[in-house]
Amino acid sequence: MHSKDQICYEDYQQTADWLLSQTQHRPKVAIICGSGLGLLADALKCQDSFKYADIPGFPQSTVQGHAGRLVFGELKGKTCVCMQGRFHMYEGHSLCKVTFPIRVFKLLGVETVIVTNAAGSLNDTYHCGDIMVIKDHINFPGLAGLNPLNGPNEEKFGPRFPAMSGIYDKHLRRLAFDICKSMGYAQFVQEGVYCMVGGPNFESIAEARLLHKLGVDAVGMSTAPEVLVAGHCGMRVFGLSLITNKVVKCYDDTEAVNHESVLEVGKMRSETLQTLVTELVGRMDINNNTA
Numbered sequence: 001m002h003s004k005d006q007i008c009y010e011d012y013q014q015t016a017d018w019l020l021s022q023t024q025h026r027p028k029v030a031i032i033c034g035s036g037l038g039l040l041a042d043a044l045k046c047q048d049s050f051k052y053a054d055i056p057g058f059p060q061s062t063v064q065g066h067a068g069r070l071v072f073g074e075l076k077g078k079t080c081v082c083m084q085g086r087f088h089m090y091e092g093h094s095l096c097k098v099t100f101p102i103r104v105f106k107l108l109g110v111e112t113v114i115v116t117n118a119a120g121s122l123n124d125t126y127h128c129g130d131i132m133v134i135k136d137h138i139n140f141p142g143l144a145g146l147n148p149l150n151g152p153n154e155e156k157f158g159p160r161f162p163a164m165s166g167i168y169d170k171h172l173r174r175l176a177f178d179i180c181k182s183m184g185y186a187q188f189v190q191e192g193v194y195c196m197v198g199g200p201n202f203e204s205i206a207e208a209r210l211l212h213k214l215g216v217d218a219v220g221m222s223t224a225p226e227v228l229v230a231g232h233c234g235m236r237v238f239g240l241s242l243i244t245n246k247v248v249k250c251y252d253d254t255e256a257v258n259h260e261s262v263l264e265v266g267k268m269r270s271e272t273l274q275t276l277v278t279e280l281v282g283r284m285d286i287n288n289n290t291a
């Protein structure tokens, strides 16, 4: 490792090599569980799991609802790795640390990244418990210059100026909608734009109104950095937001969001999300290699 915040290619490689020496699984798909969505990992068969604290170079989870375990296993015969707990900028991690696992996954041979998150809705037609397939994002920290790709570009991963148009894979989005239709989920599945804010505070009413005016459908404090880094190194990206609350946009509204209620909605929808992700992985077009 160079300086505290600078991570070099060899650091990612060391962590990947350690994981490859500890498990026979050779994942093609990585799944990142959002707040309260860690139960997604329970669907994996033949599990090998590692506490983040035991993985060389891995950051630690500090947020309630993020267990801090990396789980390898199979979904419908396809080998996956699942992060039960992600890292957020507001925890004090640099964005290189937040996205450290993504580059490690690339070196493990992962080709597709599925990101999930808990998010508040700005779209008046959405309800708590809705699942939003992410069509695109607005990355506020990124627009302000806080970007995990800042610093010397690591050409072994990708180009200096990666395009982000079409970053959320169209084919996988369509597949997700087909699955939702056939499972009877269509009435609570949406497609929309996710916006990342820095957090850890929830939005003020004026901020919520601004996001609403910008056309944001759902807001959260994660996801965009992971997606940028996955896209930069050529991985296919699919994203789901679970709508855990409506963002307060009215000065007369006395309700206030809290993290506990966010986790509660996560629990309520965990089985549905598990089914959706399992079916999606099952129907994905990937070559499954084993060690």
Ligand SMILES: O=P(O)(O)O[C@H]1O[C@H](CO)[C@@H](O)[C@H]1O
Pocket: 033, 034, 035, 036, 063, 086, 088, 116, 117, 118, 119, 199, 220, 221, 222, 223, 258, 259, 262
């Ligand atoms: O984005 P995930 O990790 O799902 O978590 C969301 O839930 C937390 C707030 O309750 C924030 O961390 C927000 O980003």
